[in-house]
Each structure stands twice: as structure tokens, then as C-alpha cells.
Amino acid sequence: MTAIAMLSVAPVIEGSMAEEVAKAVAALDEFDVSYETNPMGTVIEAEDAETLFAAAAAAHDAVDGDRVSTVLKIDDKRTSGGTAAEKVDAVEEHLGRAAKRER
Numbered sequence: 001m002t003a004i005a006m007l008s009v010a011p012v013i014e015g016s017m018a019e020e021v022a023k024a025v026a027a028l029d030e031f032d033v034s035y036e037t038n039p040m041g042t043v044i045e046a047e048d049a050e051t052l053f054a055a056a057a058a059a060h061d062a063v064d065g066d067r068v069s070t071v072l073k074i075d076d077k078r079t080s081g082g083t084a085a086e087k088v089d090a091v092e093e094h095l096g097r098a099a100k101r102e103r
Contacts, residue, residue, distance in 0.1 A: 002081045003049045005074045007056050008041035011065030020063045027062035031055040036084075041071070043084050049076045 009024040010017050025042060028035050033046045033055050042059075046052050052074055060070045092099050 002077045002083060003046050003052050003074060004077070004084045004087075005044045005046075005052045005056065005072055006041050007044055007059060008069075008071040009056075009059045009063055010069050011063050012067035012069055013065060020065065023062040023064070024059035027058040028055050030058060045084055049074055 007024075009021065011020045013020075025035070025037055028042070028044065031046070031051060031054060033044050033051060035042050035044045044052055044055060046055065052072075056070065056072045060068060088099055
């Protein structure tokens, strides 16, 4: 089994959120997950959805602020063990190139 999630945690503040987002990302280190942060959120992988939920809750709780906005989208692959990288590889195979482009 593999559970993959897209997590976005951000304080509702003016100005840069980077310091608070870094706290959320650092909180993931306490869990048995792998992750990659990008400009729009963090992709997290774990063996099961329960671990993802716990990691996401810890990331949410790590952010200081009067309001915190958290979005969590989970792909819970209960009968297969495909990884996030394999999902990207499959798209790239159909594209015939890397799924990345810089301006």
C-alpha cells in the first residue's frame, strides 16, 4: 500500500509566509514519511493514510497564527504500492519528455 498526499499549510497573514511554512515542513520530519516541497505545497508519501493524517495534523499545528489554512488531498492506493515518482514517470512516458518546462 502507498498513500500519497498534497498538503498546503499556510497562516492567513500579510507578507511572507515562508517562516511559518518552514515550521510546517519541519514537523513532517517526526513521521515515517517522505516529502518534497514545491511552490504550491508539499507532496507526502507514507505506507498508509493514517500516517498522512497524523503528519498533516502536526504540520497544521506547527504554524503560528490567528488563522491557519490547510488543504489536504490524499490518494490512498489500497491495493498497489505505486509511488509519486512512478506517477510522474508514467506521465512523462506519454509525453515523451520530462514533465517540466522553464520559461
